[in-house]
Amino acid sequence: MTEKSAFLQEGDTAPQTRIQRAKRQQILEAGLTVFSEAGFRGATLDRIASEAGLSKPNLLYYYPSKEAIYEALLRDLLETWLDPLQAIDSNGEPVEEILAYVRRKLQMSRDFPRESRLFANEIVQGAPRIMPALEGELRDLVDTLATVIKGWIAAGRLAPVDPRHLLFSVWSLTQHYADFDVQVRAVLNDDDPFPGAETHLDLLFRRLLTP
């Protein structure tokens, strides 16, 4: 078991008024938009401030630095991202549990594309800030789930697949529709990709996983 990463830990949660929390939320919302479009370095405080409807120094009154905004976003994101993975029920019906996971992940690509792209930007560029969480919480969760999946396979309730590569497949296939959205839409002549994606991925994983 890897220790919970010391990095990306919530700092002192100083007591805040309702107004303060609202402003900070407003800044995170703007930061999510800008960081997900441009990556950490491509984003500017000017754009974030303007997106949030604040002046630059005012923004820095609520968060001490550009880094601080970015790390707060990554911290929040990590929870949202690992949630569906934890929702897989080891007592459920194997194929249906994984299909439900796929559908949840695909829905997240549709409903939270900025979050997906924020994550993609961070990882593609070497995960300089989120690496500890990948080697800690994520790896632990995957290890646990791999054991569950191996059990399902041994019981003949799931076709034999490598559990970790199966998870990579779920992640890549579903997140592709958010992260590579512009390419998908270019190829599809701007049609909504999601109805087709859901049908396709349902078929794909059913064929792969049915014993």
Next chain:
Amino acid sequence: MTEKSAFLQEGDTAPQTRIQRAKRQQILEAGLTVFSEAGFRGATLDRIASEAGLSKPNLLYYYPSKEAIYEALLRDLLETWLDPLQAIDSNGEPVEEILAYVRRKLQMSRDFPRESRLFANEIVQGAPRIMPALEGELRDLVDTLATVIKGWIAAGRLAPVDPRHLLFSVWSLTQHYADFDVQVRAVLNDDDPFPGAETHLDLLFRRLLTP
């Protein structure tokens, strides 16, 4: 048929000496390393120059601007990237043709991860410079191939799948091992992912596509 995009067109290919070509190649090589790690905006001419073993002004003697280096790289990349797609033989055995395509793409993720990440960075951030090629050459190629695949399905030689979503699946599954490399290695405890990936993807597509 969309016109060949006017953007990203090779400029006047001024006559060059052997030495000039070599230096320009050396700069592209350094640019590929830096741009793929940091994206367009994250890359600096300082880092590219140092990586290439040149001074900054000397680098700008061979390419007029940072943009020029980046666009030269994208132009080269596009060819390399569309090549395996064109290699699919409409007279071949359907399942084997697509499996061969998957293996070629996976091998590219192993052998040219920087190229894959350069592309990923560009697309995730909205493809500001390569969009015309996506709506032009790429879409045309996909349209052509979609017709071939539909023919195979109609002939009962391939399981019924949406041709375009099938291609998205090939792209996302294979490129994931290059683009999300750090995450894959974090989860796998730094083991080489590729032997496992090849086995897994072979199984996945065989199950999906066999009629």
Next chain:
DNA sequence: GTCTATAAATCGATAGAC
């Protein structure tokens, strides 16, 4: 808390000597 003004650092690109 919010603003204007500005400091300090970085970065793309140019000037000009050799």
Next chain:
DNA sequence: GTCTATCGATTTATAGAC
């Protein structure tokens, strides 16, 4: 062709008035 020096613009962050 290659270099040192530097310009000019951008950008993060701070100072200080209100």
